[in-house]
Amino acid sequence: MGMTRRNILSIGGAGLVAVAAGKAWGQNLRYPDPAIEILDPSFAKYRIYASTVEQLASGMRWAEGPAYFPEERYLLVSDIPNNRIMKYDEEDGTFTIFRSPANFANGNTRDKEGRLITCEHSVTRRVVRTEKDGTITVLADAYEGKRLNAPNDVVVKSDGTIWFTDPLFGINGNYEGEPAKPDQATTNVYRIDADGKLAAVITDLINPNGLAFSPDEKELYVVEWKGTPNRSIWSYDIAADGAVSNKTKLVNASDFGALDGFKVDRDGNLWCGYGSNGALSEEPTEIAGRKVYALKGKSEDLDGVMVFNPQGDPIGFIRLPERCGNLTFGGPKGNRLYMASSHSLYALYVETQGAV
Structure with missing residues (x-):
């Protein structure tokens, strides 16, 4: 049965369900959507009055690394524990398996030639490119002769x-993979040059995670998972020539929040x-007669x-019923x-x- 806005498509054998237009979790029908919270008046211009949060698909275990391909109008998203990459077709709403097994793929992006770049963050522990004919090139x-740790997130600069x-x-x-001892002494941010040479450009962050460039590409932002005292974004x-300097803390997640993957818009x-x-x-x-070590802060509130402005101040929040691991902009006009x-x-x- 094909996907329509009123149907639910079950993918046999995959334990996966694609849902149409947010019906599965009770999408808000009011305009404007109260799930979109304006923390500073400057964020109001980014809210579309008649747009609400939609649930497009479900059934994954830990969704990560979305990447949009405008020519074919589809989105790829990693389902890490299930060791697969999923494909959401924007035109017909279907949600199907794109690659399985996927070496526990995490971050994905699109290069300037429209090819898929993927971080395989376990087993193979490598960064690969999927060529137009479907073959895989190891990047x-x-x-320095030692295996990478677990490539996580990836971005392509305009110079390639x-x-x-x-x-x-x-x-x-x-x-999310297979246990192994790290071969690298540090957890780094790397750059792959056009000639294929690999350089460790940042070596002093503990478990760097999401990363993105400013619109003019003069700044690189990186999430540090083990920031002090909280998760941080460094600028x-x-x-x-690609040289990195002037490390500055831009964002400190001080409310028990966990920063993860992110993207930068055209305004920075x-x-x-x-x-x-x-x-x-x-x-x-004490809860129901038991002593419980509760979370600091409530998941449903976080x-x-x-959304942070270029100065690192929070200006908006989009409330979701699940923790967001990563995101991207897509759609025919780039505004989805x-x-x-x-x-x-x-x-x-x-x-x-x-911004890209």
């Missing part, structure tokens, strides 16, 4: 250089996946997308925000476009 799998983060998440346990100046705002960082209270609370969030894929039309 990086080792640095590829930048990616290499934390430990994919080799820390069995859920770096990028020279014309950072649209960041957000949720609880899992930190526990120092003292237990799950969604936090796709949000990969735990089990599901969500979308929202906004009055801006991605």
